[in-house]
Amino acid sequence: xxxxxxxxxxxxxxxxxxxxxxxxxxxxxxxxxxxxxxxxxxxxxxxxxxxxxxxxxxxxxxxxxxxxxxxxxxxxxxxxxxxxxxxxxxxxxxxxxxxxxxxxxxxxxxxxxxxxxxxxxxxxxxxxxxxxxxxxxxxxxxxxxxxxxxxxxxxxxxxxxxxxxxxxxxxxxxxxxxxxxxxxxxxxxxxxxxxxxxxxxxxxxxxxxxxxxxxxxxxxxxxxxxxxxxxxxxxxxxxxxxxxxxxxxxxxxxxxxxxxxxxxxxxxxxxxxxxxxxxx
Amino acid sequence: xxxxxxxxxxxxxxxxxxxxxxxxxxxxxxxxxxxxxxxxxxxxxxxxxxxxxxxxxxxxxxxxxxxxxxxxxxxxxxxxxxxxxxxxxxxxxxxxxxxxxxxxxx
Numbered sequence: 001x002x003x004x005x006x007x008x009x010x011x012x013x014x015x016x017x018x019x020x021x022x023x024x025x026x027x028x029x030x031x032x033x034x035x036x037x038x039x040x041x042x043x044x045x046x047x048x049x050x051x052x053x054x055x056x057x058x059x060x061x062x063x064x065x066x067x068x069x070x071x072x073x074x075x076x077x078x079x080x081x082x083x084x085x086x087x088x089x090x091x092x093x094x095x096x097x098x099x100x101x102x103x104x105x106x107x108x109x110x111x112x113x114x115x116x117x118x119x120x121x122x123x124x125x126x127x128x129x130x131x132x133x134x135x136x137x138x139x140x141x142x143x144x145x146x147x148x149x150x151x152x153x154x155x156x157x158x159x160x161x162x163x164x165x166x167x168x169x170x171x172x173x174x175x176x177x178x179x180x181x182x183x184x185x186x187x188x189x190x191x192x193x194x195x196x197x198x199x200x201x202x203x204x205x206x207x208x209x210x211x212x213x214x215x216x217x218x219x220x221x222x223x224x225x226x227x228x229x230x231x232x233x234x235x236x237x238x239x240x241x242x243x244x245x246x247x248x249x250x251x252x253x254x255x256x257x258x259x260x261x262x263x264x265x266x267x268x269x270x271x272x273x274x275x276x277x278x279x280x
Numbered sequence: 281x282x283x284x285x286x287x288x289x290x291x292x293x294x295x296x297x298x299x300x301x302x303x304x305x306x307x308x309x310x311x312x313x314x315x316x317x318x319x320x321x322x323x324x325x326x327x328x329x330x331x332x333x334x335x336x337x338x339x340x341x342x343x344x345x346x347x348x349x350x351x352x353x354x355x356x357x358x359x360x361x362x363x364x365x366x367x368x369x370x371x372x373x374x375x376x377x378x379x380x381x382x383x384x385x386x
Binding site (some may be wrong): 033034037083180181182184185186187188189191193195199200243245248250256 | 287325326328330331332333334336368371372375376379380381382384385386
């Protein structure tokens with residue numbers, strides 16, 4: 001009797017072990033589910049279409065946008081960014097020395113997991129790491145010179161498909177999962193998580209704005225916003241959405257923000273970059 | 281005689297009309313203490329990634345009222361700020377434990 005009991009427990013454990021890998025969903029399975037949700041819901045739109053955000057749903061705004069794009073307001077930032085990018089540091093080295101492929105056509109692969117530090121790094125973090133390593137002062141994040149550099153670098157990835165890797169390293173997976181937590185966490189006095197607006201309410205109006213789909217949101221960042229009167233990186237946009245639900249926004253370049261960017265960018269894997277872009 | 285009654289009445293009226301004495305005394309330290317608690321809770325909420333902006337707004341308002349000497353109102357507003365801070369911590373704790381994807385994504 002006792003023997004039977006033990007045997008059945010062993011069998012149970014064994015079957016759990018067998019089933020578990022099937023139950024466990026990693027980034028790859030997430031991608032199929034997340035992109036599948038929007039493809040099913042908006043079957044008239046391709047994955048690349050999703051990168052046009054709210055303009056998929058608002059004819060009037062789309063026309064304004066197309067008019068603006070005849071003389072894109074981010075052109076100057078690309079030019080200035082290229083100049084800054086190619087200007088050597090005091091020690092003669094350049095930004096190009098700190099990136100794969102000299103920093104050209106790599107923006108669609110960021111943020112990346114850094115195996116040395118065990119943390120996620122976006123391009124801004126690498127830019128500042130590069131500056132410090134070469135005896136320069138780090139730039140402030142979110143505004144100014146760093147955004148111009150991002151703008152130029154993103155432009156060299158235009159048309160490339162977003163390709164965020166979560167390498168086979170428990171720390172990388174943990175960072176991705178932490179980003180998922182940040183994404184699905186309700187915050188602020190309004191008690192909203194990102195998904196309340198950008199999944200179930202995507203395509204609908206909220207206080208005069210039509211909501212974009214979560215998948216496809218990252219492809220045009222950094223982006224010029226008329227509200228900012230400048231190009232800004234995605235973490236600046238995240239902060240805006242957090243403020244809108246009454247939350248004290250998370251700190252730019254904090255682990256939580258970087259992990260959020262990692263998770264949020266990954267869900268657009270396979271969609272073409274069209275950064276820099278413009279939004280109102 | 282009339283003069284004495286008048287004097288007593290006069291002083292009584294003076295007493296009643298002095299705001300600090302007519303109502304039970306409220307020192308600024310009460311509102312200050314609540315404000316300090318609110319500030320420390322708000323800090324804790326932010327460290328838990330769960331701060332609310334309205335907490336900060338109410339703390340600022342309470343401080344302004346204190347500077348103006350309106351201790352009673354300052355205390356009320358500081359108490360509200362402390363409540364917001366407590367609620368924001370509760371939200372952050374709950375979310376850390378029980379956040380989930382919406383059912384339609386499963």
